[in-house]
Each structure stands twice: as C-alpha cells, then as structure tokens.
Amino acid sequence: MTTNTTKKTTAEADESAAAATDITEARPQRSAxxxxxxxxxxxxxxxxxxxxxxxxxxxxxxxxxxxxxxxTVSPDYARRLRGQGFTART
Structure with a gap:
C-alpha cells in the first residue's frame, strides 16, 4: 500500500509555524x-x-x-445547594 505524501520545505514549515503563532497571539485575553x-x-x-x-x-x-x-457562593449555586439539602436550616 502506497501513500502519496509531500514533504514541506523548511521555508514552508517556518511559514506555517509563524501563522500558528500569529493565530494564538490574536486571541483576546479572558477576563476573570x-x-x-x-x-x-x-x-x-x-x-x-x-x-x-x-x-x-x-x-x-x-x-x-x-x-x-x-x-460564600453565587445565588444560583446557593439555591441548588438548598434544593439538594446541603445547607443548614438557620
């Protein structure tokens, strides 16, 4: 069984690596x-x-x-904890 493959030259490999780097740098920072x-x-x-x-x-x-x-939890999470019986009745 033969497979047709083409080898990338070093110039093509450098260009694809640079393109991948540009993509990751363009992503916006996530705010916490x-x-x-x-x-x-x-x-x-x-x-x-x-x-x-x-x-x-x-x-x-x-x-x-x-x-x-x-x-200290978010109101939604507090509601879920109360519904599942994890909070004290005070």
Whole structure:
C-alpha cells in the first residue's frame, strides 16, 4: 500500500509555524469573572454573593468543606445547594 505524501520545505514549515503563532497571539485575553472569595460557579452579571452554612460534608473544586462551614457562593449555586439539602436550616 502506497501513500502519496509531500514533504514541506523548511521555508514552508517556518511559514506555517509563524501563522500558528500569529493565530494564538490574536486571541483576546479572558477576563476573570470569579472572585477569590466566591466558592463554586462564578457570579453572574449584577449578582451579589450569598453566605450559606453547610449541613453536610461537601467537596467543591478540590477543597473539602466540613459541616458547619460558612461559604460564600453565587445565588444560583446557593439555591441548588438548598434544593439538594446541603445547607443548614438557620
């Protein structure tokens, strides 16, 4: 079985490498929407963080939180935690 292949010359290889470099440099910088004190998903536009007290052990983003720990989360995430029974009734 034969395969038709063409070898790139060094000039063509340099041009394709330069083109790949130009593409990566043209990408815009991502802005960090997550603040360091908010645990879990990032806040949406115009949302204020909520503080919840956990009733069960919970692992979020590789960090363990014990029962009774108070964490600051987005309102959407707080609603999900309440619905799943992870927050204390206080």
């Amino acid at each position: 929407r997550r603040t360091s004190d908010v645990v879990g998903p990032a806040l949406g536009d115009g949302q204020q963080p909520e503080t919840v007290t956990l009733s069960h052990h919970l692992r979020i983003d590789g960090t363990d939180y014990t029962p009774g720990a108070e964490i």
